[in-house]
Amino acid sequence: MTTTTTAKKAGSLANWTDERLGASKGVKFLARKIFPDHWSFMLGEVALYSFIILLLTGVFLSLFYIPSAGHTVYDGVYAPLVNQQVSEAYASTVGISFDVRGGLLMRQIHHWAALVFVAAMTVHMFRVFFTGAFRKPRELNWVIGCVLVLLGIVEGFLGYSLPDDLLSGTGIRIASSIILAIPVVGSYLSFFLFGGEFPGESFIPRIYTIHVLLLPAIFLALIGAHLVMLVIQKHTQYPGPGRTNTNVVGYPLFPVYTAKAGGFFFIVFGVITLLSALVTINPIWAYGGYDPSPVTAGSQPDWYMGFMDGAVRLMTGWGEFTAFGFTWSFNILIPALLIPGLMTIPLILYPWIEQWATGDRREHHLLDRPRNVPTRTALGAMGITFYILLWISGGNDIMATVLRLSINDITLTLRVLIFILPPVVYIVTKRICLGMQRKDRDKVLHGRETAVIVRTESGEYFEVHEPLDEYKRWNLVQHETHEPLAELPSEDANGVRRPGAGSGWKRRLSKFYFEQRVEPVTPAELAAAHHDHHGHEAIEATSAHH
Amino acid sequence: MTALAARRRHPLATAILVMIGLIVTGVLYAAATSGKAAAAVSAADEIEAGKKLFLANCSTCHGLNAEGRRNAPSLVGVGAAAVDFQVGTGRMPMAATGPQAPKVSPVRYTQDEIKAMAAYVASLGPGPAIPSAEDVDPAKGDVAMGSLIFRTNCAMCHNFAGKGGALTRGKYAAGLEGVTPEHIYEAMVTGPQSMPVFTDQTISPENKRDIIAFLQSVEEAPAPGGLSLGSFGPVTEGLVAWLAGLGLLVGCAVWLGAKSS
Numbered sequence A: 001m002t003t004t005t006t007a008k009k010a011g012s013l014a015n016w017t018d019e020r021l022g023a024s025k026g027v028k029f030l031a032r033k034i035f036p037d038h039w040s041f042m043l044g045e046v047a048l049y050s051f052i053i054l055l056l057t058g059v060f061l062s063l064f065y066i067p068s069a070g071h072t073v074y075d076g077v078y079a080p081l082v083n084q085q086v087s088e089a090y091a092s093t094v095g096i097s098f099d100v101r102g103g104l105l106m107r108q109i110h111h112w113a114a115l116v117f118v119a120a121m122t123v124h125m126f127r128v129f130f131t132g133a134f135r136k137p138r139e140l141n142w143v144i145g146c147v148l149v150l151l152g153i154v155e156g157f158l159g160y161s162l163p164d165d166l167l168s169g170t171g172i173r174i175a176s177s178i179i180l181a182i183p184v185v186g187s188y189l190s191f192f193l194f195g196g197e198f199p200g201e202s203f204i205p206r207i208y209t210i211h212v213l214l215l216p217a218i219f220l221a222l223i224g225a226h227l228v229m230l231v232i233q234k235h236t237q238y239p240g241p242g243r244t245n246t247n248v249v250g251y252p253l254f255p256v257y258t259a260k261a262g263g264f265f266f267i268v269f270g271v272i273t274l275l276s277a278l279v280t281i282n283p284i285w286a287y288g289g290y291d292p293s294p295v296t297a298g299s300q301p302d303w304y305m306g307f308m309d310g311a312v313r314l315m316t317g318w319g320e321f322t323a324f325g326f327t328w329s330f331n332i333l334i335p336a337l338l339i340p341g342l343m344t345i346p347l348i349l350y351p352w353i354e355q356w357a358t359g360d361r362r363e364h365h366l367l368d369r370p371r372n373v374p375t376r377t378a379l380g381a382m383g384i385t386f387y388i389l390l391w392i393s394g395g396n397d398i399m400a401t402v403l404r405l406s407i408n409d410i411t412l413t414l415r416v417l418i419f420i421l422p423p424v425v426y427i428v429t430k431r432i433c434l435g436m437q438r439k440d441r442d443k444v445l446h447g448r449e450t451a452v453i454v455r456t457e458s459g460e461y462f463e464v465h466e467p468l469d470e471y472k473r474w475n476l477v478q479h480e481t482h483e484p485l486a487e488l489p490s491e492d493a494n495g496v497r498r499p500g501a502g503s504g505w506k507r508r509l510s511k512f513y514f515e516q517r518v519e520p521v522t523p524a525e526l527a528a529a530h531h532d533h534h535g536h537e538a539i540e541a542t543s544a545h546h
Numbered sequence B: 001m002t003a004l005a006a007r008r009r010h011p012l013a014t015a016i017l018v019m020i021g022l023i024v025t026g027v028l029y030a031a032a033t034s035g036k037a038a039a040a041v042s043a044a045d046e047i048e049a050g051k052k053l054f055l056a057n058c059s060t061c062h063g064l065n066a067e068g069r070r071n072a073p074s075l076v077g078v079g080a081a082a083v084d085f086q087v088g089t090g091r092m093p094m095a096a097t098g099p100q101a102p103k104v105s106p107v108r109y110t111q112d113e114i115k116a117m118a119a120y121v122a123s124l125g126p127g128p129a130i131p132s133a134e135d136v137d138p139a140k141g142d143v144a145m146g147s148l149i150f151r152t153n154c155a156m157c158h159n160f161a162g163k164g165g166a167l168t169r170g171k172y173a174a175g176l177e178g179v180t181p182e183h184i185y186e187a188m189v190t191g192p193q194s195m196p197v198f199t200d201q202t203i204s205p206e207n208k209r210d211i212i213a214f215l216q217s218v219e220e221a222p223a224p225g226g227l228s229l230g231s232f233g234p235v236t237e238g239l240v241a242w243l244a245g246l247g248l249l250v251g252c253a254v255w256l257g258a259k260s261s
């Protein structure tokens, strides 16, 4: 066959489809879609590709896994388990590991991909947060993203529970205790979920259906919506010369971006497979089957649940009492339900919180440099610090073992740090951001320090500053800052309330956000600086608010 | 022959027979007891030697008669097994005050010296003895049974793979890799520090041997899934997922991003 005949055939096939489906318009639209390029825009892709890997390996696992808590006697190839009473779920998972060809690798890929999946979603979320990509019109996609992270945690936890080994059974035990701690309805809820007393035989089949059917379907729908919105709203871009709020500078989806994305998919698959081939994850054969009486030292959940476990470990035993004939377990309720709730609600609502403070209803397609929004950046750093401290607390016993420290000292230290460190990080981050902005101003006004020292004839020394070129300068002056609403008059000259001036709370929040700020250099300032090259310090001092 | 038969009823005959019987018995008895006496002498020597070693190395803390002091417990009735374990694993003499006696290697005493001190302490009061080679032979144990019993009785402190774990206030259940079968057995019967004593009623001697067989199999088993990350469970896995997994992927993303612009 020659090339021309192949091309003809392909062309007529395309024609045939187009005449029936009218696909060419859509293909053209998508193929010409422009995507800006930046490494941080690929974090979401890592999450997407690891999800695809989860789907593929998950289907493989479901061919061999038996979702049943029924009792059986293990009689496979793994000697230390032979003749032990285990559940069918456990026996089948050990079977996948040792009797199914490639099964152990598949299990390890599935589990490593799950850890990377949630981690990638998390850092993707951080990127969106710190660059302000959640601002109008993308608030809904922010909410979808938050829901995906939360569902990812749930999906992972259910998957982790499926093998019914000692560790995952302990995890379910803790989950059931948390449910029991809910006032009044806790016991009913627990009986409902477990179909009776813990552990019962209904739970494994139930979570299996949720894990392989319900949640993956919801994931597909939400990820689909997430991506469609991305296409409709266009991707944001980092500010730069020629990039405006109304254009997108980048490469077309086809062929450049498709090739890149395809290649990146294989990189993600490759890295996860390599990790799975080299490093053990969840050696359930060593944990043994679940039995409610034993526990192992170092019982931990997967990392994404670690912060909840940590919160429970940090909490004191204080808070449990009986009243009105019920036991109120605030020692569990506060760390296990209240704190995660208080962490997620502001997270989901954040776009509106910030909108309220700025009073800004415009669309934003240019991203922020994190330093230019110091309060948001500092809040984010504070939140991450709080989260990481909880996470560390979840590993307090491992730290004690590895570092040979007293677990009591570690826990006490973390109890103090959880109150002190986040505000400290907030203040320090904000200072760093403001400092960086001042440095940017300095660079724009006086140019880059060249480290060349010149001695004048009169014996004066000074360092030569090289002016920035226009492109670099643009990056440092393009942004705008908000002023606190309180600094604007709330009434106009006639004593009429100005729309958008805001209530007391709104003004206070706005003040919290924007009272400390560094304005970008204005053209007038720049002109003045160039004009009056040596006596520049005075200009700087008057323009920066502290 | 007939003469002997004729004198059979001689009044002296009974007496002579009794005499012969007594002499034979006496000689046999002497032969037997002379061995025993020698053994008794050497056991006494061993206890004496053990006492000397004890006075020189241990009495500052445990008291001149092992009766205990303010900062160290009495050793009366702890048995030979406790001494063999504590000294044989390098815990005693305690090297440093702390939440728990640390293991110091190399062990400072020869096997004979340890046995002597053990004999001395055993002589102070009845306690668990050093197990026989048969008691602790991993080849005679049932690995599967051992894994079950270990998980139920030991994993909560020592972790599922015997990697150890943290207890309160800086105390810890030690990692069990490289511990000899004798010491594992002795740990169970003496319950060092925060560890409970597992008597023969709680875990039978056969089951103790099963545990030893299981622990041996854990050490010898290849890791089927690759590197085991110290068998610490999900915490190290999470760290690897972030640092190696996501770290590598972000590295690739940065590299791809840098290539394009």
Ligand code: HEM
Pocket (backbone or CB within 6 Å): A051, A054, A055, A057, A058, A059, A061, A062, A063, A065, A093, A096, A107, A110, A111, A114, A117, A152, A155, A156, A157, A158, A159, A160, A161, A162, A163, A211, A212, A216, A219, A281, A282
């Ligand atoms: C969002 C995506 C998913 C996440 C985060 C996830 C997570 C997990 C985790 C952590 C495990 C424990 C694995 C182990 O260590 O053995 C697991 C097990 C399992 N998953 Fe998933 N999973 C996902 C999607 C799926 C899908 C789509 C399927 C099937 C269509 C699936 C089927 C299974 C099965 C059958 C098991 C139990 C078998 C075994 O543990 O080896 N998973 N999952």
